[in-house]
Amino acid sequence: xxxxxxxxxxxxxxxxxxxxxxxxxxxxxxxxxxxxxxxxxxxxxxxxxxxxxxxxxxxxxxxxxxxxxxxxxxxxxxxxxxxxxxxxxxxxxxxxxxxxxxxxxxxxxxxxxxxxxxxxxxxxxxxxxxxxxxxxxxxxxxxxxxxxxxxxxxxxxxxxxxxxxxxxxxxxxxxxxxxxxxxxxxxxxxxxxxxxxxxxxxxxxxxxxxxxxxxxxxxxxxxxxxxxxxxxxxxxxxxxxxxxxxxxxxxxxxxxxxxxxxxxxxxxxxxxxxxxxxxxxxxxxxxxxxxxxxxxxxxxxxxxxxxxxxxxxxxxxxxxxxxxxxxxxxxxxxxxxxxxxxxxxxxxxxxxxxxxxxxxxxxxxxxxxxxxxxxxxxxxxxxxxxxxxxxxxxxxxxxxxxxxxxxxxxxx
Amino acid sequence: xxxxxxxxxxxxxxxxxxxxxxxxxxxxxxxxxxxxxxxxxxxxxxxxxxxxxxxxxxxxxxxxxxxxxxxxxxxxxxxxxxxxxxxxxxxxxxxxxxxxxxxxxxxxxxxxxxxxxxxxxxxxxxxxxxxxxxxxxxxxxxxxxxxxxxxxxxxxxxxxxxxxxxxxxxxxxxxxxxxxxxxxxxxxxxxxxxxxxxxxxxxxxxxxxxxxxxxxxxxxxxxxxxxxxxxxxxxxxxxxxxxxxxxxxxxxxxxxxxxxxxxxxxxxxxxxxxxxxxxxxxxxxxxxxxxxxxxxx
Numbered sequence: 052x053x054x055x056x057x058x059x060x061x062x063x064x065x066x067x068x069x070x071x072x073x074x075x076x077x078x079x080x081x082x083x084x085x086x087x088x089x090x091x092x093x094x095x096x097x098x099x100x101x102x103x104x105x106x107x108x109x110x111x112x113x114x115x116x117x118x119x120x121x122x123x124x125x126x127x128x129x130x131x132x133x134x135x136x137x138x139x140x141x142x143x144x145x146x147x148x149x150x151x152x153x154x155x156x157x158x159x160x161x162x163x164x165x166x167x168x169x170x171x172x173x174x175x176x177x178x179x180x181x182x183x184x185x186x187x188x189x190x191x192x193x194x195x196x197x198x199x200x201x202x203x204x205x206x207x208x209x210x211x212x213x214x215x216x217x218x219x220x221x222x223x224x225x226x227x228x229x230x231x232x233x234x235x236x237x238x239x240x241x242x243x244x245x246x247x248x249x250x251x252x253x254x255x256x257x258x259x260x261x262x263x264x265x266x267x268x269x270x271x272x273x274x275x276x277x278x279x280x281x282x283x284x285x286x287x288x289x290x291x292x293x294x295x296x297x298x299x300x301x302x303x304x305x306x307x308x309x310x311x312x313x314x315x316x317x318x319x320x321x322x323x324x325x326x327x328x329x330x331x332x333x334x335x336x337x338x339x340x341x342x343x344x345x346x347x348x349x350x351x352x353x354x355x356x357x358x359x360x361x362x363x364x365x366x367x368x369x370x371x372x373x374x375x376x377x378x379x380x381x382x383x384x385x386x387x388x389x390x391x392x393x394x395x396x397x398x399x400x401x402x403x404x405x406x407x408x409x410x411x412x413x414x415x416x417x418x419x420x421x422x423x424x425x426x427x428x429x430x431x432x433x434x435x436x437x438x439x440x441x442x443x444x445x446x447x448x449x450x451x452x453x454x455x456x457x458x459x460x461x462x463x
Numbered sequence: 464x465x466x467x468x469x470x471x472x473x474x475x476x477x478x479x480x481x482x483x484x485x486x487x488x489x490x491x492x493x494x495x496x497x498x499x500x501x502x503x504x505x506x507x508x509x510x511x512x513x514x515x516x517x518x519x520x521x522x523x524x525x526x527x528x529x530x531x532x533x534x535x536x537x538x539x540x541x542x543x544x545x546x547x548x549x550x551x552x553x554x555x556x557x558x559x560x561x562x563x564x565x566x567x568x569x570x571x572x573x574x575x576x577x578x579x580x581x582x583x584x585x586x587x588x589x590x591x592x593x594x595x596x597x598x599x600x601x602x603x604x605x606x607x608x609x610x611x612x613x614x615x616x617x618x619x620x621x622x623x624x625x626x627x628x629x630x631x632x633x634x635x636x637x638x639x640x641x642x643x644x645x646x647x648x649x650x651x652x653x654x655x656x657x658x659x660x661x662x663x664x665x666x667x668x669x670x671x672x673x674x675x676x677x678x679x680x681x682x683x684x685x686x687x688x689x690x691x692x693x694x695x696x697x698x699x700x701x702x703x704x705x706x707x708x709x710x711x712x713x714x715x716x717x718x719x720x721x722x723x724x725x726x727x728x729x730x731x732x733x734x735x736x737x738x739x740x741x742x743x744x745x746x747x748x749x750x751x752x753x754x755x756x757x758x759x760x
Contacts, residue, residue, distance in 0.1 A: 148580075149588075149589060153577055154576075156632075156633045159573070160599065163607075163614070164602070167614060168607060230492060235489075242750065243742075244500045244503065245499065247504065247507070248503055248504075248506070250738050251739065253692065254734065256506070258728070258730075258731050260506065262510070263509065267523065267524035267526065272526060275525075332506070340750050393604060395695055396694045396695065399714070400717065414608075417608065417609065418608075437605045437609070440606075448601075
């Protein structure tokens with residue numbers, strides 16, 4: 052009898068806890084949603100909580116409605132879980148403890164990641180500047196993107212960038228790591244010196260290089276001194292303002308002139324390649340460190356066996372080192388791609404997208420469109436561009452994993 | 464049959480004789496290393512020296528390596544920069560340092576708590592949330608950039624430190640690294656503490672945290688550096704001159720001082736030197752942190 056009474060009260064407790072959880076989780080989920088609702092901004096709306104909520108009711112109800120369904124579902128699941136775990140005191144404590152420790156992470160992520168992305172998804176289909184309510188435009192942003200020269204050129208630039216920079220920095224990183232790998236004196240010293248450029252901010256590196264790239268700068272001096280040794284007269288190049296494309300320069304001696312209407316045939320410009328070079332400076336050492344660590348994991352016995360069989364150092368590199376490094380190479384290439392496709396700082400500081408748009412990048416364009424730096428504020432359009440970029444990144448990394456990861460299972 | 468033993472060879476007392484090719488290879492290797500080191504470090508050296516030059520020397524062609532006189536006044540001038548309304552160079556330095564230290568500390572606390580939950584506690588939904596966290600690592604920053612800016616505007620956090628501190632509490636990469644690290648701590652210690660009556664939070668604070676000092680220090684240092692070097696987010700959120708961080712101020716320097724590169728380079732040195740010093744002292748943690756994230760991840 053006592054046992055039955057206890058069971059009943061346990062069950063009621065569990066049900067009460069479930070209901071409380073549902074309400075709590077629903078509220079916790081809805082608050083970031085409301086915060087992120089696409090409404091007008093500005094001091095009138097934000098004057099107080101009630102004016103803001105009134106504004107939400109006026110302009111953002113479809114958004115709030117759609118998301119609240121998802122929130123209710125999640126809250127329901129949470130409630131059911133709580134109901135199941137409530138009976139057993141130990142499991143109940145484990146549940147509460149787990150989520151208590153996760154609380155900072157969950158709250159911050161809900162507000163600043165989940166809510167923000169839902170907002171971004173919504174306004175990508177709307178015309179939105181903060182001063183007027185959002186207007187639904189459907190897919191027109193996405194269609195417009197692929198017709199806008201700036202965006203196409205930005206994609207073109209950033210694809211060349213990824214194509215040239217990623218393999219180069221990977222190869223350089225491997226070379227440096229192999230060079231540093233054997234036991235030698237001052238190894239730690241060299242490793243530290245090599246890594247130093249990666250430690251400073253991109254702003255510092257960019258400013259220093261803009262100065263070095265001046266027409267009166269050290270890089271022109273270097274070229275004129277070294278080429279002067281072979282008798283070539285070097286004309287100083289204004290590196291960061293030179294819009295001539297690589298392919299354009301290569302075919303020029305053959306009399307082929309690529310008109311500016313077909314800018315996409317010209318290849319990366321000199322200014323763009325200057326920025327590529329500058330960036331490899333900072334990224335190669337970071338990846339070198341990863342390769343160094345990976346090289347330590349390769350069992351020396353493999354090399355010994357190979358040299359007993361008469362393999363030269365070169366053969367050992369190609370047949371042992373590189374295959375064993377494959378997973379790290381994949382990681383470095385994926386990280387490199389994600390990084391290169393989103394380059395911004397250097398462009399903002401050094402060239403502002405010029406000359407002739409040859410250093411424009413998607414993130415720079417998103418920045419300009421969203422904040423209205425080169426025209427009206429178009430946050431919806433910028434959000435659409437951001438999603439196109441995200442899809443591009445996903446596709447790239449997926450393909451890379453397919454092709455490079457294929458062989459890595461063999462070695463474990 | 465008696466066993467005859469071979470006479471033992473005397474121990475070798477002369478140095479190992481290596482073929483000449485070995486020494487040649489080593490010389491080439493050291494030469495390459497020194498050469499590469501010089502190339503990688505040259506921009507900094509040139510910039511440091513350039514920061515002492517006069518306006519004319521800094522854009523002279525061909526540039527001379529050393530300045531005529533070492534103009535310490537350049538450094539004083541930059542330190543005394545004042546754009547009005549409290550926007551001074553020391554203030555920018557403070558902004559940067561304050562943000563770097565605070566976000567690093569909070570990140571250590573927030574991420575270690577989450578990592579403890581993922582690595583040690585068992586509760587429903589743990590793996591789901593963990594995989595969700597890994598998924599958020601794949602979201603490119605460009606997507607959240609502008610919407611986060613709008614959100615900060617609504618929460619009235621623009622031009623306050625909170626706009627950078629609050630989102631900075633979590634970092635999926637740091638949580639992942641700490642989770643892997645915590646998993647290597649033997650359970651016996653926790654079980655002993657548990658038997659002694661310690662609650663979960665006490666186990667976390669008195670057992671796990673002290674044992675994880677190297678990993679926590681690495682998270683702190685990497686986050687300090689990341690926030691010190693951050694440009695795009697402070698550019699968006701902290702655009703009032705008095706709230707600038709060094710990076711943003713430097714970008715204004717470039718436009719302000721135009722051809723006076725000597726002054727801009729001083730600013731760049733102010734920005735780079737603290738991080739370089741920190742790096743040289745703690746290089747072990749940096750490098751192990753980066754390689755740990757790369758290999759075990």
